Amino acid sequence: MSRRFDLRAAVFAAALLLSGCTPSAADTGELVLKVGDQKGNAQSLLSSAGLLKDLPYKIEWSTFTSGPPLLEAASAGAIDLGGVGNTPPIFAAAANAKITVVAAAKGDASSDAILVPEGSPLTGANALRGKQIAVAKGSSAHGSLLLVLQRAGLSITDVKPVFLAPAEAFAAFTQKRVDAWAIWDPYTSQALLEAGARVLVDGAGVANGYSFQVASRAALDNSRKTGAVKDYLSRLAKAQHWSDTHRAERAKAWAAETGLSLPVAEAAVARGVDLYQPLTPEVVASEQQLADAFTAAKVxxxxxxxxxxxxNRFDADIQATLR
Incomplete structure (x- = not known):
């Protein structure tokens, strides 16, 4: 698995190089922080909070469909850090990726949901036995699916996972080529509002709701980059807390940045925002339990x-900024 991860990471890094996602200011000596983002999440959040002004470094953003490819890029050194859900770091760790979790946040686990199409006869998690379920492999939705099945007395082998990226999964779901879709916000809200989807079961009370900022080890070995990482993480934590008290502004910025409809963005924000959470032993233990569940399921x-x-070297500085 480690060799496969390294090969994918190398190919991804080469693709980024060919596409021009390298520091254009490298020759001038300007400090560039390469940040991976999903669905305009961090970029629109920081921008709407007014925290992308007067940066002592330049940010170059790269957009990813989900956490696993983002971490492949980080392991290859193609990006310096980025945000992912609770499951991608576990899969990356299993592949011995060159990444490190450097900050955490906690949100509403109900945004990780298993959806069924309009008119589906399915009425509970027990009904998923033998059904085809679209899910992004190694994503937070994959973890939520595993835990939901376990709570219902099922295992991952009792269903038929169909591993698809969110865009492909949305198409398969709306065309009813799968029986269910395990997904996260804003896709959850989009499917509910625009595709007539119904929540079969969500991650509330099952998933831990954590998300993480994950850095490449190459970035952490660079003292200049490490300073930029510390500043970025502090700004992001401030933006998260800003969004909690400015949800309408957050939704408008998210919609404008990503092309989401405003009602979808508003619904996703109303479900709750991620807030900074120190990397405590309890956080690590919760993630270890999830990792052990994947191991026990032979995934x-x-x-x-x-x-x-x-x-957790950055936690003290982040907390000082928030105070």
Missing amino acids: LPGKVNFAEFVD
Whole structure:
């Protein structure tokens, strides 16, 4: 698995190089922080909070469909850091990726939901046995699906996962080529509002609701980059808290940045925003439990020691900024 991860990461890094996603200011000595983002999330959040002004470095943004490819890019050094859900770091750790979790946040786990199409006869998690479920492999929705099935007395082998990126999964779902879709916001809200979807079961009370900022080890080995990472994480935590008290503004910025309809963005924000959470032993233990669940289900080939991929050196500075 490690060799496969390294190969994909190398190919992804080459693709980024060919597409021009390299620091254009490298020759001038300007500090460039390469940040991976999903669905305009961090960029629109920081922008709407007014926290992208007067940066002592330049940010170059790259957009990813989900967490796993973002972490492949980070492991290859093609980006310096980026935000992902609770499951991608576990899969990356299992592949011995060159990444480190450097900050955490906690949100409403109900945004990770298993949806069924309009008119579906399915009425509960028990009804998923033998059904085709679209899900992004290694994503937070994959973790939520595993835990929901376990709570219903099922295993991942009792269903038929169809591993698709969100855009492809949305098409398969709306065309009823799959029986259900395990997904996260804003796709959850989009499917509910625009595709007539129904929540079969969500991650509330099952998933831990954590998300993480994950850095490449190459960036953490660079003292200039490390300073930029610290500043970025502090700004992001401030933006998260700003969004909690300015939800209407957050929704408008998110819609404008991504092309989401305003009602979809408003619904996603109304469900709750991610707020900074220190990387405590409790956070690490919760992630370890999720990793162990994947190992027990034989989705991962061996045990993952999640703590080995965590570095909380930035927490004190982030907390000082918030105070």
